[in-house]
Amino acid sequence: MSNYVKVERIPYEEPYHVxxxxxxxxxxxxxxxxxxDNADSLREIAERLENFPRHSSDVFLYEIGSEKPEDKFAY
Numbered sequence: 001m002s003n004y005v006k007v008e009r010i011p012y013e014e015p016y017h018v019x020x021x022x023x024x025x026x027x028x029x030x031x032x033x034x035x036x037d038n039a040d041s042l043r044e045i046a047e048r049l050e051n052f053p054r055h056s057s058d059v060f061l062y063e064i065g066s067e068k069p070e071d072k073f074a075y
Contacts, residue, residue, distance in 0.1 A: 003027045015039055037064055 005024050012019035020035040045062055052060050 012036070018042060035064075 003026055006022070008021040008023075010019040010021060016039055018035070018037060018039050018041075021032065022035060023032045024030065041062075041064075048060055048062070052058060
C-alpha cells in the first residue's frame with residue numbers, strides 16, 4: 001500500500017455547498033470519509049494551510065458543526 005490523499009468532488013447543491021469524498025493512506029493504514037460543508041469554508045481551510053506548519057508544535061484545527069444556533073447555516 002502506498003501513501004496517498006485522494007479527494008473526489010461529488011456535485012451537490014453547488015455553488016453553495018460541497019461534498020468531497022476523501023481517501024487517505026499513510027502506507028500502513030487507510031481510511032475514507034465524506035465531507036459536506038459550505039463552499040466558502042474551503043477558502044478558509046486553504047488560506048490556513050498555505051503556510052502550515054510554521055513551527056513544529058503548530059496545530060490546525062477545523063471543526064464542522066456547532067451547538068450554538070447563531071452558527072448554524074442550515075436546518
